[in-house]
Amino acid sequence: MPATQSLVTIKGRKDGLVLVMNEACAYRDLLIELKEKLAASTNLNKNGPVISVKIEMGNRYIDADQRDQLKQIIHSYDHLKVEEIHSNVLTYAELDKIKEQEKMVTMVRIVRSGQVLSVQGNLLLIGDVNPGGVISASGNIYVLGSLRGVASAGQGEDRKDAVIVASIMAPTQLKIGVTMSRNERNTAEVLTERHMFECAYLDEHIGKIVIDRIQTTMKKGNLPFTLNKM
Amino acid sequence: MGEAIVVTSGKGGVGKTTTSANVGTVLALQGKKVCLVDTDIGLRNLDVVMGLENRIIYDLVDVAQGRCKLNQALVKDKRFECLSLLPAAQTTDKDSIQPDQMKKIIDTLKADFDYIIIDCPAGIERGFKNAVAGADHAIVVTTPEISSVRDADRIIGLLEQEKQVSPPRLIINRIRQHLLKSGEMLEIDEIMNILAIDLIGIVIDDDGVISSSNKGEPIALNPSSKAAMAYRNIGRRILGETVPLMDLDEKQGFFHRVKALLGMR
Ligand SMILES: Nc1ncnc2c1ncn2[C@@H]1O[C@H](COP(=O)(O)OP(=O)(O)OP(=O)(O)O)[C@@H](O)[C@H]1O
Ligand SMILES: [Mg+2]
Numbered sequence: 001m002p003a004t005q006s007l008v009t010i011k012g013r014k015d016g017l018v019l020v021m022n023e024a025c026a027y028r029d030l031l032i033e034l035k036e037k038l039a040a041s042t043n044l045n046k047n048g049p050v051i052s053v054k055i056e057m058g059n060r061y062i063d064a065d066q067r068d069q070l071k072q073i074i075h076s077y078d079h080l081k082v083e084e085i086h087s088n089v090l091t092y093a094e095l096d097k098i099k100e101q102e103k104m105v106t107m108v109r110i111v112r113s114g115q116v117l118s119v120q121g122n123l124l125l126i127g128d129v130n131p132g133g134v135i136s137a138s139g140n141i142y143v144l145g146s147l148r149g150v151a152s153a154g155q156g157e158d159r160k161d162a163v164i165v166a167s168i169m170a171p172t173q174l175k176i177g178v179t180m181s182r183n184e185r186n187t188a189e190v191l192t193e194r195h196m197f198e199c200a201y202l203d204e205h206i207g208k209i210v211i212d213r214i215q216t217t218m219k220k221g222n223l224p225f226t227l228n229k230m
Numbered sequence: 231m232g233e234a235i236v237v238t239s240g241k242g243g244v245g246k247t248t249t250s251a252n253v254g255t256v257l258a259l260q261g262k263k264v265c266l267v268d269t270d271i272g273l274r275n276l277d278v279v280m281g282l283e284n285r286i287i288y289d290l291v292d293v294a295q296g297r298c299k300l301n302q303a304l305v306k307d308k309r310f311e312c313l314s315l316l317p318a319a320q321t322t323d324k325d326s327i328q329p330d331q332m333k334k335i336i337d338t339l340k341a342d343f344d345y346i347i348i349d350c351p352a353g354i355e356r357g358f359k360n361a362v363a364g365a366d367h368a369i370v371v372t373t374p375e376i377s378s379v380r381d382a383d384r385i386i387g388l389l390e391q392e393k394q395v396s397p398p399r400l401i402i403n404r405i406r407q408h409l410l411k412s413g414e415m416l417e418i419d420e421i422m423n424i425l426a427i428d429l430i431g432i433v434i435d436d437d438g439v440i441s442s443s444n445k446g447e448p449i450a451l452n453p454s455s456k457a458a459m460a461y462r463n464i465g466r467r468i469l470g471e472t473v474p475l476m477d478l479d480e481k482q483g484f485f486h487r488v489k490a491l492l493g494m495r
Contacts, residue, residue, distance in 0.1 A: 114384040
């Protein structure tokens, strides 16, 4: 490989830096050049505002350890923050996992007291969750019925963007990712039309689960990513 | 070939034994051959409520363990030739009989009786599994209280996993007259909303139930009581008749709604 061709190209953008990595060379050489380039950029050593960094790997597969390694190198500069490491390549195992996460599992039943319904992917439950019943999904939860028990969305990997939607939202507890909330609402009140068809999501600014009418959630425009996609 | 109906609830003291005794009695009143089976081993009651305690010689556990023939353990009712009781043992515990033994006994009884009414103990453990093992149908008893409804829900969930048992039906027991009068009706609606199974009857809270139990005379024998009418109607519904809910003329609206829940006009 000719020494003149650079393996790591640093591009400055309004919203931060983009590091474009050569996709054909040896990974080891990439790391060497990355370190050199960062060291050579004198302005990176100055203290300044935090700069976000996106790494574009192109058609190179990069595993979790390698991702960590790249982050470590870049985070050795205090004001650099890796936002995203993007690669065009997935393993089959990763693809299967994504497919499983995006799958919609439809169930028609009543989840009664003492019963647990747990799925990988998104759960569409046609029926009620009674007090003492538990539903859980790695993705979103949609209940066409009354949610009166416990619902946990975004389970497994702390997916903060997961949502819980129910025709009648009267849960005893909700959990999104690792954040939990108890319902302080009294059940009789919930049965009014005002509380029909509500959506619970994690408001990251306040670190709490918020319940809104679905129409309000839509108006606010701060719908979580997952619901937007639908 | 008869049908076996288990009467269960999850929570204790809501009226399983009272229901078993009265439903058995009204079916016998209709001329059906009925056998009551008490599966509450160690805490038997059904014999007392039926007034048959002093006639017991053998019990369910004796039959299961081969100490007597099934026929020898059956106690004939004082009032009805066609009504018998298979009493529970009082001196052992629920582990002294297995679900498969239970099923065999119920299956044998089904050859001789039109209806086998199985009185289930409280709880969801062995006693429940024994009681359900031979059942074709189930009646779930609840009172209009949240804790009782929760337990009924749990039991319905368990019954739904028993493939041989048809979808359970509900009796709401001990409905308070003054709640009807005060228009506090949400309870029934709310119970039906949550449990979402068919309602087979509602029984009011009636002091007569307690006094007649103490006398060993099921209240269903006393036609002047409203609870008795309720049990008679439940019996007729079990026999497949469409019986409208009797009008207690306290609150038209209430019974209208319950009728709607029962699929009646
Ligand atoms: N409709 C009613 N009105 C008034 N009292 C009732 C009624 N039904 C049941 N009771 C009373 O409630 C008490 C409990 O009833 P019962 O023994 O039938 O309940 P159980 O469910 O069989 O209890 P356990 O779980 O202990 O077996 C008894 O004293 C009985 O007389
Ligand atoms: Mg009892």
